[in-house]
Structure formats: structure tokens, C-alpha cells
Amino acid sequence: MLEKCVKTELCFAIHAEQRTLDKYQPKFPSNSQPGLTCVVMDSSGFGDFGIMVWRSPELKKNLYAKIIDSETIEEYRLGIKHLLDKSWGIKAIISDGKGLRHDFYGIPVQMCHFHQMKIITKYLTKNPVLKANIDLRHIALKLSKTDKESFIGWLNEWYPRLFLIHSFV
Numbered sequence: 001m002l003e004k005c006v007k008t009e010l011c012f013a014i015h016a017e018q019r020t021l022d023k024y025q026p027k028f029p030s031n032s033q034p035g036l037t038c039v040v041m042d043s044s045g046f047g048d049f050g051i052m053v054w055r056s057p058e059l060k061k062n063l064y065a066k067i068i069d070s071e072t073i074e075e076y077r078l079g080i081k082h083l084l085d086k087s088w089g090i091k092a093i094i095s096d097g098k099g100l101r102h103d104f105y106g107i108p109v110q111m112c113h114f115h116q117m118k119i120i121t122k123y124l125t126k127n128p129v130l131k132a133n134i135d136l137r138h139i140a141l142k143l144s145k146t147d148k149e150s151f152i153g154w155l156n157e158w159y160p161r162l163f164l165i166h167s168f169v
Helices: 004-014 016-022 073-087 113-124 129-142 148-167
Strands: 035-044 050-056 061-068 089-095 109-111
Touching: 016 113, 016 148, 035 061, 035 073, 061 073, 073 089, 109 113, 113 129
Parallel strands: 035 089, 089 109
Antiparallel strands: 035 050, 050 061
């Protein structure tokens, strides 16, 4: 759990009372038995320190949390190693994109759908004007609600139309 001095610093950094922090502090159930799960890992910074959390969306439980000085790939690796050392089996890791090109002990890593949509929206905007961009945004919005084969199929149907549209411009 968070040490008292760190709690005080965190309360000051986010302009909250300690009881508010206690209410939202990551809960670590003592009855969680290690098993096979996916792990979502993310961190939040509060000035000169942050909190990194590893969570199981399937169990709806935080598996591990750590106070950090800065968000680094090494801190993420140490957290995954901690879970593996505690006998957790990790099917896959979901993150905000940091570390996707790094090896996490051979465990597959995927960028979360929320962050994928943020990147897509950055390039297409929320209200695209071009027909190709409108179609691509509609496909992208299906990302979290479909399977891999359907998504690839829609992209493969969209891609040739992109060239048809631009060849007449």
C-alpha cells in the first residue's frame, strides 16, 4: 500500500483529501489466487512521482501497483516479472502503446483499443470530410466490437476503394 508520506504528497499533487485518495486507492484482494489472465498495465504521473498499476480485466482486480519516479519500459518489465514470480500466468499484455516493440518475456503485447482510437482520431478527426476517411473511421469504430477476420476483411474491402476515389480527383 502507499506509504503515509507518499499519500500526503499525492493528495497535495492532485488537490484531494486523504480520505478521497483512500477511497480510490487500488485495492489488492488477499484472496486472489494466481492463475492465467490478461494484464492491462498503465501509469499516472503526479509531478515528480507516479503510480503504475497492473490489472486483470477478467478478474476485475488490480494485481500489483508500484510508486515510481518515472514511467519507463524497465518499470513495466519489473512489474511483469513480479507477477510471473508470484506464479501468475499471463496470456497477453495490453498497454497504452509504450513498450510494444520490447520483449516482455515472450508474452504478446497489444495496444489498448482506446489508445488506438485516439491515434486514428488524431489523423482522421471525429468528423472526416473525405468519403475514404469517413468509411475508414466507421471501420475503426468497430475495432473493439469485432473479430480479427472481420476487421481485416473490412479493411481489405476499403483499401481498393481508396485508390478508386483518388484516381478521379
